[in-house]
Amino acid sequence: MTRPEMVNGFTSEHLSAQPQHIRELIDRRAKVLGPGYQLFYTNPVEVSRGSGVHLYDPAGNEYLDAYNNVVSLGHCHPAVVEAVTRQLSTLTTNTRYLQTDLLDFSERLLATFPAELDRVTYTCTGSEANDLALRIARAHTGNTGVIVTRNAYHGVTAEVAAFSPSLGPASPLGPHVRTISAPDPLRHHNVTDLLRIEIRAAIEDLQRHGFGVCALVVDSIFSSDGVQPFPTDLLSVLAAEVRAAGGVYLADEVQAGFGRTGAGWWGFGRHDVVPDLVTLGKPMGNGIPVAATVLRNEIGREFGQKVRYFNTFGGSNVPIAAASAVLRTIEREGLIDNAREIGAQLLSGFAEIVEAHSFLVEARGAGLFLGIEVTAPDSTEPDRALAQSLVDDLRENLVLVSASGPHGNVVKIRPPLVFSAADAALLLARFADAAARVRR
Amino acid sequence: MTRPEMVNGFTSEHLSAQPQHIRELIDRRAKVLGPGYQLFYTNPVEVSRGSGVHLYDPAGNEYLDAYNNVVSLGHCHPAVVEAVTRQLSTLTTNTRYLQTDLLDFSERLLATFPAELDRVTYTCTGSEANDLALRIARAHTGNTGVIVTRNAYHGVTAEVAAFSPSLGPASPLGPHVRTISAPDPLRHHNVTDLLRIEIRAAIEDLQRHGFGVCALVVDSIFSSDGVQPFPTDLLSVLAAEVRAAGGVYLADEVQAGFGRTGAGWWGFGRHDVVPDLVTLGKPMGNGIPVAATVLRNEIGREFGQKVRYFNTFGGSNVPIAAASAVLRTIEREGLIDNAREIGAQLLSGFAEIVEAHSFLVEARGAGLFLGIEVTAPDSTEPDRALAQSLVDDLRENLVLVSASGPHGNVVKIRPPLVFSAADAALLLARFADAAARVRR
Numbered sequence: 001m002t003r004p005e006m007v008n009g010f011t012s013e014h015l016s017a018q019p020q021h022i023r024e025l026i027d028r029r030a031k032v033l034g035p036g037y038q039l040f041y042t043n044p045v046e047v048s049r050g051s052g053v054h055l056y057d058p059a060g061n062e063y064l065d066a067y068n069n070v071v072s073l074g075h076c077h078p079a080v081v082e083a084v085t086r087q088l089s090t091l092t093t094n095t096r097y098l099q100t101d102l103l104d105f106s107e108r109l110l111a112t113f114p115a116e117l118d119r120v121t122y123t124c125t126g127s128e129a130n131d132l133a134l135r136i137a138r139a140h141t142g143n144t145g146v147i148v149t150r151n152a153y154h155g156v157t158a159e160v161a162a163f164s165p166s167l168g169p170a171s172p173l174g175p176h177v178r179t180i181s182a183p184d185p186l187r188h189h190n191v192t193d194l195l196r197i198e199i200r201a202a203i204e205d206l207q208r209h210g211f212g213v214c215a216l217v218v219d220s221i222f223s224s225d226g227v228q229p230f231p232t233d234l235l236s237v238l239a240a241e242v243r244a245a246g247g248v249y250l251a252d253e254v255q256a257g258f259g260r261t262g263a264g265w266w267g268f269g270r271h272d273v274v275p276d277l278v279t280l281g282k283p284m285g286n287g288i289p290v291a292a293t294v295l296r297n298e299i300g301r302e303f304g305q306k307v308r309y310f311n312t313f314g315g316s317n318v319p320i321a322a323a324s325a326v327l328r329t330i331e332r333e334g335l336i337d338n339a340r341e342i343g344a345q346l347l348s349g350f351a352e353i354v355e356a357h358s359f360l361v362e363a364r365g366a367g368l369f370l371g372i373e374v375t376a377p378d379s380t381e382p383d384r385a386l387a388q389s390l391v392d393d394l395r396e397n398l399v400l401v402s403a404s405g406p407h408g409n410v411v412k413i414r415p416p417l418v419f420s421a422a423d424a425a426l427l428l429a430r431f432a433d434a435a436a437r438v439r440r
Numbered sequence: 441m442t443r444p445e446m447v448n449g450f451t452s453e454h455l456s457a458q459p460q461h462i463r464e465l466i467d468r469r470a471k472v473l474g475p476g477y478q479l480f481y482t483n484p485v486e487v488s489r490g491s492g493v494h495l496y497d498p499a500g501n502e503y504l505d506a507y508n509n510v511v512s513l514g515h516c517h518p519a520v521v522e523a524v525t526r527q528l529s530t531l532t533t534n535t536r537y538l539q540t541d542l543l544d545f546s547e548r549l550l551a552t553f554p555a556e557l558d559r560v561t562y563t564c565t566g567s568e569a570n571d572l573a574l575r576i577a578r579a580h581t582g583n584t585g586v587i588v589t590r591n592a593y594h595g596v597t598a599e600v601a602a603f604s605p606s607l608g609p610a611s612p613l614g615p616h617v618r619t620i621s622a623p624d625p626l627r628h629h630n631v632t633d634l635l636r637i638e639i640r641a642a643i644e645d646l647q648r649h650g651f652g653v654c655a656l657v658v659d660s661i662f663s664s665d666g667v668q669p670f671p672t673d674l675l676s677v678l679a680a681e682v683r684a685a686g687g688v689y690l691a692d693e694v695q696a697g698f699g700r701t702g703a704g705w706w707g708f709g710r711h712d713v714v715p716d717l718v719t720l721g722k723p724m725g726n727g728i729p730v731a732a733t734v735l736r737n738e739i740g741r742e743f744g745q746k747v748r749y750f751n752t753f754g755g756s757n758v759p760i761a762a763a764s765a766v767l768r769t770i771e772r773e774g775l776i777d778n779a780r781e782i783g784a785q786l787l788s789g790f791a792e793i794v795e796a797h798s799f800l801v802e803a804r805g806a807g808l809f810l811g812i813e814v815t816a817p818d819s820t821e822p823d824r825a826l827a828q829s830l831v832d833d834l835r836e837n838l839v840l841v842s843a844s845g846p847h848g849n850v851v852k853i854r855p856p857l858v859f860s861a862a863d864a865a866l867l868l869a870r871f872a873d874a875a876a877r878v879r880r
Contacts (some may be wrong), residue, residue: 006748034544034735035576035744036560041534046538050531068533070752076529085525089516090729091490093508096479098486100822106472121474124564124729131597135476156749157571158599170746215867234871236697282752287532289564289729289753304475306610312510312722313565313729331736369652 007408008391010039015150018043042392050075053259053416053432055400064399066415066427071327072258072283073335075416079325080286087321095122095253095315102315105324106290109127109295112265112327115167119300121293122315127155127253132309133277134159134215135154136295137248139303143212144392146174147202147242150183151406153224154217154252160186162309163217166224166406174212178202181408183234186362186373186380192234199238203245213247215277221256226405227371227412229261229364235271248299249273253283255369259330259417262367263338283417286326290319311353335417339367347369349428357435370413371404372431384406386438391440399427447824447848448831450479457482475794480842482832491674493856493863495840505857506867507840512698512723512766513775514858519725521663521764523710527761530552535755540699542755545764550734552705552767554714561733562755567595568733572749572817573717574599574655576735577688583652586614587642587682589622591846593664594692596656600658603657603767606664606846616651616825620641622665623674625803626820639678643685653687655717660707661696667811667852669804675711688739689713694721695809696733698772699857702780702807710806720771721776723857728761775857780808782859784812789868797875799826810853811844822847825880833874839867 005011015023022044030036049056052074054074065075073080088354089141095102106120123129138144147161148154162174180198184190203213214393216238222228237250256267257280262269266278276299281291291314296324303309313319330336343365350363352371358377365371374387387409394401403413415423445451453465462484469477489496492514495503505515513520535542546560563569570814579582586603588594601607613619620638623631643653656678662668679689696707697720703710706718716739721731731754743749753759770776783805788810790803798817804874805811815825819844827849834841845850853865 016532022538025540025543028543028547029538032543032550032558032560034559034733034748034749035740036561036750037535038750044538047531047533048539048644050533055531055533070534070756071532075532076799077601080614081525081528084528085521086522088521088727091487091491091495091509092515093487093495094510095473095477097486098462098469099488100465100480103465103468103472107468110472118472119474120472125568126598127578127749127751128565128568133863135598137599156751157568157597158575159597161575161747167748171748178536184527186706285526287756287758289756289759293474299473307476307601308478309474309476311567311596314726316510318727319729354808 007404008388008402010041010044014042021045026169031382041395042227042388043395045395045400053419061341061398063424064426066413067400067402068416069255069260069414070261070282071286072417073286073329074416075223077286077329079329080322083321084288084318084326087318092317095225095313096310100316100322101324101432105320108327113278113294116274116296117278117294119295119297122287122307122319123291123293123311124313124319125155126279126291127157128278128311129254129293130154130160130217130279133250133293134280135301136293136303137215137250137277139306141212141214141246141248141300143214143246145206145211145247146175146211147176147199147216148177148179149218149225150179151182151225151384152217153217176206178206182222183228183231184226189230192237196237199241203241207245213242213245215248215250216242219251219252219255221261221369222272223255224404225348226410227364227369228371229366232271235268236273239273239275248276250277250279251275253277254279258283258326259336259339260367262336262343262370264336283373284324284326285319286415288319288322289313290323323348327353329418333418335394339417342421342424343367343370345421345424346413346428349424350431353428353432353435359383360435368415368417368419371413374409374411382409384408387411390434393438394430396431397430397434446478446506447481448595448828448842448845449479450484454482462553463512481835482828483835485835485840493859501838502557503864504866506853507842508856509695509700509854511726512700512764512857513726513769514856517726517769519769520728522727523761523765524758527758530817530843532757534752536750539757540580541757541764542760544835547761553718553734556714557718557734559737561749562759563731563733563751564729564759565595565731566719567597567600568751568754569593569694569719569733570600570657570692571597573719573733576740576743577690577717579746580739581652581654581688583654583684584616585651585653585687586617586644587639588617588619588657589658589662590619591622591665592657603779616646618646622662623671624666625669625670631671633676635674636677640641640682643681647685653682653696655687655688655690656682657690657692659695660711661693661701661809663808664844666850667809668812669806672711675708676713678771679713679715685749687809688715688716690719690806691715692719692790694719694770697765699776699779701775702783702805704776712800716777724766725762728759729753730763753845770857773858779857782809782864783810784863785861786853787870790863790871793868793875799823800875808857810838810860812851812853814851815850822849822874824848827851829878830874833878835868837874839870847849848850
């Protein structure tokens with residue numbers, strides 16, 4: 001079994017069509033980079049500079065970046081540059097020394113969560129945060145079974161890859177992992193009822209196999225499942241089922257967190273449920289590696305009594321300085337409100353475009369996380385190739401988006417939170433043009 | 441089973457002896473930090489500034505830092521500050537876009553390795569690098585068995601914690617993990633012969649249980665095993681045994697790498713053996729999270745054909761800029777030579793101190809990685825409490841070191857590579873004073 005095709009991944013069949021300079025760079029990559037690396041787009045993009053919502057290639061072409069969610073404050077935000085430079089010039093040690101900055105930031109971060117979520121452990125990546133969360137959940141529950149959605153992605157450590165089905169059939173799930181459907185209101189009625197039935201079956205099966213139920217792990221925006229913001233009564237139902245079986249609910253906020261959904265700091269808030277553990281990552285440092293596991297104190301007790309956890313860089317000074325600047329900037333610049341407002345503008349604009357094309361069946365989203373579903377005309381049959389054509393057309397016209405979902409047919413739009421009304425208008429205009437061009 | 445005492449860890453029994461300000465900080469930590477955090481020293485150190493080989497507390501006390509190996513170039517080295525600031529102000533994207541900096545650095549990094557080691561994959565932490573290396577090794581060998589030394593430490597993901605016995609008895613090893621003795625020439629004659637016998641037994645046992653042999657994972661300086669630089673004919677023998685059984689040899693250079701041993705870039709070079717995979721971490725970015733797995737191309741082929749590996753921050757611009765500055769600075773400032781020369785000065789100075797005290801039985805080291813073994817007088821019986829007294833006495837006298845080894849009785853000395861002859865003389869003088877004071 002070979003590696004499945006990555007959504008919006010460059011493949012070697014398009015190598016000969018690239019300009020010589022690009023071919024040379026791709027060749028150099030092949031000669032030094034290890035296994036598994038892959039580029040975006042049918043025609044890969046070379047980048048050399050970023051600023052605000054724009055990326056630039058060496059020729060000076062300006063791309064509107066509607067995809068990179070790490071640089072949530074915009075590329076090269078001065079608040080982060082300043083904070084990191086100052087910290088790097090002052091101190092870079094770790095959490096085994098006493099330092100007030102770590103505590104000041106932790107207190108501010110936890111204040112953005114419901115009161116029950118009152119402890120934080122720092123890691124460097126979302127993968128590490130999910131890996132640690134699972135270790136903690138196992139110690140707490142005494143069980144090992146994990147439930148995720150059918151095309152979930154939670155990270156790349158061995159532990160986490162084993163419950164990340166979107167890595168494809170050649171990356172096997174663990175024997176202790178069960179999948180349930182992701183919500184897909186376009187194709188299923190009564191999504192919450194359907195998933196209640198599915199999760200009950202998964203729980204029963206995990207118990208029957210002797211794994212018991214350790215954790216339900218869910219990304220509240222279901223990013224790799226195709227961006228599914230609705231229904232919002234779902235997660236409280238799933239969490240209740242898992243808790244009744246002795247498991248915990250881990251909210252993976254690596255994608256949906258830090259204000260992206262426009263409805264508050266954390267994506268799970270839209271679902272009116274308080275998780276037992278929450279993992280954070282990508283936008284947390286606007287380009288500096290920093291991530292975290294937030295949890296209820298009592299959930300961590302068993303793990304803490306048995307095991308030491310020390311992450312050399314996790315919670316070290318520079319990552320904390322970057323995260324601190326990000327938190328402050330989201331507040332100061334009102335970026336959660338901006339995500340909601342510009343997100344609404346985008347959603348209504350995309351709805352009009354969808355209306356005009358038989359192969360666009362739905363625009364959906366929460367804040368600045370949007371998905372546009374591409375199908376065969378007047379049907380719900382996914383059309384991956386057409387979605388790729390849209391993504392590629394936009395790329396040729398200097399707008400960066402990507403695609404997602406189990407069938408790769410959902411155009412995924414996830415711009416920096418500083419996207420302006422004018423940026424949104426430009427994105428909509430380019431998307432409308434692209435849709436008109438690729439029409440079948 | 442509860443958490444084992446950490447070597448040189450602060451414990452709550454000493455809380456009431458701390459000044460009020462320190463008690464308050466410790467209390468704030470307990471109220472926000474998750475499970476498993478622990479401070480160094482009987483009297484924890486608060487730090488607020490670092491420069492060169494020094495750390496400073498808020499009162500302005502200057503500590504000679506002879507322990508922190510992340511800041512290999514010294515605290516707050518201007519070359520790293522400058523490179524990171526420039527990069528943060530320019531671009532912070534990931535490896536799915538084409539960029540020359542990533543390729544330039546990868547080519548330079550690989551040039552420091554034997555020619556067989558010709559590919560690199562970036563992660564953020566040494567734990568992630570070891571986790572990935574194991575996934576790659578499993579795909580290549582088709583086996584799962586792992587062999588490590590008795591008190592090895594390789595990281596904190598679930599996968600890697602399962603072969604990190606130094607995390608203590610409450611953190612169980614995986615069923616697929618076997619341990620062999622670390623070299624300990626003070627207590628064993630014919631170390632290489634002994635370990636050949638042990639690894640053959642481990643291999644046979646792994647095969648008998650159906651795991652087969654996937655990897656031997658060894659830190660060439662045996663840091664958590666008590667700093668064991670000798671014998672240097674050992675690793676080639678162990679690697680040969682494992683390869684004959686179908687496994688690979690993974691050199692964990694997170695501790696020994698980047699010139700620390702003074703004998704070249706990589707610790708395995710002292711053993712005249714070329715590994716199949718090598719993992720890098722801690723000092724790679726002088727305080728910016730960056731790590732990597734270096735490997736022989738053919739070892740990664742099977743994994744690469746089956747699995748995608750994407751680490752959002754791994755290989756992203758800022759970590760690569762930091763790592764690039766570190767590599768260049770080690771070359772420009774001749775830090776490998778410095779590690780060898782100052783290391784030799786320290787080793788001969790410590791040997792004299794050892795000679796003068798019946799409870800100090802051996803000083804050993806390679807470059808700027810040294811261990812001094814503390815025992816009951818005129819014996820080889822480890823004395824952990826006395827080693828802790830030495831470490832604490834030095835801390836009270838503004839010199840930072842720590843302890844290591846399965847019995848916690850080896851004083852571990854690991855200063856930044858920019859340590860000068862004067863710094864070394866000061867460290868030796870303070871150590872001699874401490875030894876005179878704690879004498880039993």
